[in-house]
Amino acid sequence: MDAAFEKSFGTEHQTAADTVPRYTGLTAATTGFDVDGVIADTMRLFVDIARETFQINHLSYADITSYNLEECLDLAPATIDAIIQQIIDGTHAPRLHAMSGCCQTMARFGADGHPVRFVTARPEAGVIRTWLESTLPLDAGQIEVVATGSFESKTAVLQSKGIHVFVEDRLETCFLLSQAGITPIVFAQPWNRYPHPFREVSSWDELAMLMGE
């Protein structure tokens, strides 16, 4: 089945009609998920913290056109750092929400009771694990979280866990994974609108079509 994934993911010029059946069968046993920007609407939280806590009202989600926030936002680096620190520490006043449609699809994905694996480049897992447990319709014992502390470390963690497909929003990480033989699925976001050769989904509904029978 894994070889079939690799093959179908590499096929070009598929129509929507023949893409959907080829991708069915994505399961928790072989698939892992990034958290920020895929499961958690973290950049929305960034904009909300900027507005509610720092009185910065001009930012919009679409302004975040790069993973390097200093590059794309006209904010003082110290302000960006302060907002990111609140997100990492979980001390922010506005709530962190799940991406639209994520919970419904996760419920289906975890229905067989298999652990669902999340691999984040955050420096530590505690805060985001608590959030995942309180937000996703999965048993706490079914949620596996690894915080690698760096994007580069994701590959080895995924390989050690037998994860062959990974849903990720940072394009540079997708290239690293692909070079190591892991199939990335790009979760489309304003900060990854660059050419790439990978399968891409624009929503959790679209991702849901890659799961199931």
Ligand SMILES: [Mg+2]
């Ligand atoms: Mg991410």
